[in-house]
Amino acid sequence: MSDILTIADLKDLARRRVPKMFFDYADSGAWTESTYRANEEDFQKIKFRQRVLVDMSNRSLESTMVGQKVSMPVALAPTGLTGMQHADGEMLAAQAAEEFGVPFTLSTMSICSIEDVASVTKKPFWFQLYVLRDKDFVLSLIDRAKAAKCSALVLTLDLQVLGQRHKDVRNGLSAPPKMTLANIANIAVRPGWWMGMAGTKRRTFRNIVGHAKGVGDVASLSSWTTEQFDPQLSWKDVAWIKERWGGKLILKGILDKEDALMAAKTGADAIIVSNHGGRQLDGASSSIMVLEEIADAVGDQIEVHMDGGIRSGQDVLKALCLGAKGTYIGRPFLYGLGALGKEGVTKALEIIRKEMDITLALCGKRLVTDMGKEQLRRYVRDI
Numbered sequence: 001m002s003d004i005l006t007i008a009d010l011k012d013l014a015r016r017r018v019p020k021m022f023f024d025y026a027d028s029g030a031w032t033e034s035t036y037r038a039n040e041e042d043f044q045k046i047k048f049r050q051r052v053l054v055d056m057s058n059r060s061l062e063s064t065m066v067g068q069k070v071s072m073p074v075a076l077a078p079t080g081l082t083g084m085q086h087a088d089g090e091m092l093a094a095q096a097a098e099e100f101g102v103p104f105t106l107s108t109m110s111i112c113s114i115e116d117v118a119s120v121t122k123k124p125f126w127f128q129l130y131v132l133r134d135k136d137f138v139l140s141l142i143d144r145a146k147a148a149k150c151s152a153l154v155l156t157l158d159l160q161v162l163g164q165r166h167k168d169v170r171n172g173l174s175a176p177p178k179m180t181l182a183n184i185a186n187i188a189v190r191p192g193w194w195m196g197m198a199g200t201k202r203r204t205f206r207n208i209v210g211h212a213k214g215v216g217d218v219a220s221l222s223s224w225t226t227e228q229f230d231p232q233l234s235w236k237d238v239a240w241i242k243e244r245w246g247g248k249l250i251l252k253g254i255l256d257k258e259d260a261l262m263a264a265k266t267g268a269d270a271i272i273v274s275n276h277g278g279r280q281l282d283g284a285s286s287s288i289m290v291l292e293e294i295a296d297a298v299g300d301q302i303e304v305h306m307d308g309g310i311r312s313g314q315d316v317l318k319a320l321c322l323g324a325k326g327t328y329i330g331r332p333f334l335y336g337l338g339a340l341g342k343e344g345v346t347k348a349l350e351i352i353r354k355e356m357d358i359t360l361a362l363c364g365k366r367l368v369t370d371m372g373k374e375q376l377r378r379y380v381r382d383i
């Protein structure tokens, strides 16, 4: 553990411990992956102003996201199939987040169910909703999240159709993996992974199987998911979902100022500036590139969050400087989970916390909530 100093170290270890099909599922973007790469690369274009001889004692990373106290403004993003990176992955990641004092967001497409995660956590977690054609099932998901006392609903808007990730097609991605010769050979040399999987009953989409009509087993699920994402989702749907849910609502997947203005009118509590980690529209802007413009347009009407490409505490601070009140990490915690299970998720959060703390000090600030544009030497706007 002591030689793991960066998120990239966790990624290297995860590559060795997680079967290729699932490691690739995390480490991939749509088509040419240009937006996936830009999410990370564009952070490097932004430079801090270094300050000296100011009191740097008693620093704090505490903040709030949608009114909830967080030990640092970094939530775990919703990610599908997380229980395939490591056995019971969603339950372990939720526990790590709870102990760390940051929100965990459970995906609709998770392996462990809402009820599984609720059974191993004490504090409320967040639930991410995909709007599917089967509206009865969507309503039942909302009700199950309420019953589990989830404290925010994250409604994903940018997946009405599925972007293609070539690696998933080539690898024949499925959960659980099909027992082809290539998969068996790949899994056999990752004993920690398969022993964990052998020891759990959670190996398929447990929010769905047994809950949605006509999905009694795994075989019918793959056809069900391709048919189920709703291409007709509209702003009107946000209204009934908001009403049924009745709690904090976060709209995820905004990348354009016009959409941000529409989102602000819905009365939702926050938006997430996001391109789904570069997994949907290849060729779209990086999230950090459009953040400032969106925050300037709607920041006084709705809380602005962002995700995409955060690989360090420095990246988190840059996002805060450009107008985000909160951020999310997807792959960094998945790599931690694949590398070392629950401890790996904690490690990912610790790495980011340490980097944030030292960077805050070297920028001459004591409170993370004081970081603003004036702490940046140069920052980028979308053109």
Ligand SMILES: Cc1cc2nc3c(=O)[nH]c(=O)nc-3n(C[C@H](O)[C@H](O)[C@H](O)COP(=O)(O)O)c2cc1C
Pocket (backbone or CB within 6 Å): 025, 026, 027, 039, 077, 078, 079, 080, 107, 108, 109, 128, 156, 252, 274, 275, 276, 277, 278, 279, 307, 308, 309, 310, 328, 329, 330, 331, 332
């Ligand atoms: C493997 C993987 C699965 C994902 N699954 C979902 C999902 O089920 N629902 C969702 O809203 N976003 C999903 N996302 C997008 C993340 O919530 C988030 O927007 C993205 O990971 C942020 O970028 P980062 O991975 O660079 O931090 C997924 C991302 C990854 C990497």
